[in-house]
Amino acid sequence: MADADGTADAHAATPAGKPRARTLGIPFGGTPGRWNAITDVPGVEVGYATLVRGDRVRTGVTAIHPRGAAGAGDPVIAGFFSQNGNGEMTGVSWIGESGTFSGPVAITNTHAVGVAHAAIVAWTVRHHPALADAWLLPVAAETWDGYLNDINGHHVTEQTAIEALEAAAAGPVEEGSVGGGTGMNCYQFKGGSGTASRLVSYAGTGYAVGVFVQANFGAREELTLAGVPLGASLAGDNPMAGFSVAPPGAGSVIAVVGTDAPLLPQQATALARRVTLGLARTGTTGSHFSGDLFLAFSTGNPGAITPGVATLGAGDGDRYDQLRLIPWGYLDPFYAAVVQATEEAVANALAANEDMTGRDGHRSPALPRDRVAAIFRARAGAERVR
16 A cells, blocks of 8 residues: 555555565565665666667666766765675776766676766766866776676667666666666576665754665575575576576676765765675675675765866865765664665565576576565564464
């Protein structure tokens, strides 16, 4: 049953009506925002371009605008953490240097990172020419979809990525096999795009912490949700088990954490590190063949960061930037929010999916939602009779 604002429906199903993880009876901690998505952070917009063509193309692009498309020129505070560097995220050298980045984030497949990077430049030239007149260091990231997708076919074009950037919007977010997550697998089930959020109160002000994942990692035997080991119970129907190119656990995961809480760059990095703990709750031990790269940004302190000397007017070279921040000693609830939202985002990527067959007849089975729901019903019943 929906609340007046549609919140209950948004927590139970995606905009396309696909079930989310909460419908399976999984007991997640924390308080989600209105959409239970990264778009609960005010201003954040998410867009997709999805390519499903014939029997070989299963890929796409995801775009995230931290301050919305209109706010691309206002830098956000940011931090980056690599749990395992067998992957790629561009722009992180500048994030490490300055603690900021400007413009949107794009996520796609491994062999399309350069295309997505170029598309961000083209989009910025079109919509924010003054920003492009300086220099651009776009953030583009990837996970590998070569099991289901013809990854070497150059199917993602610059126009594909621009379409994702143009399609971005606030509100509820589609999940599963959409955008960059179209051809991805998670715990050797069909994976892809997932998101969740948590609300945190500090000093009388409510803040949102949102997580978006492109989930393409994990071996079947590892899968755990809400502390319940599911891998052994769901071990059957695993076509990926015999796939020699990528061993069990391979693939990668990109996580983007957003919040409107005002932070320092080092604090954003601390939030990015907590993604590791959220992923661990889902069972992964971090395969060598998985690139696990995490970005966190804060939209707090709008207008506080001078974008660069090219924006300074004559005689304006003596200005100072000032940041407001939550004290370090009060960040624990924000850390918990990242961990909780990461776990649920992965679960949503799994739940909002159906079987997919791609190149060379490769098949990825969907998470058997009915069996997972039955496991959690049985556990809830056992708890009640204690």
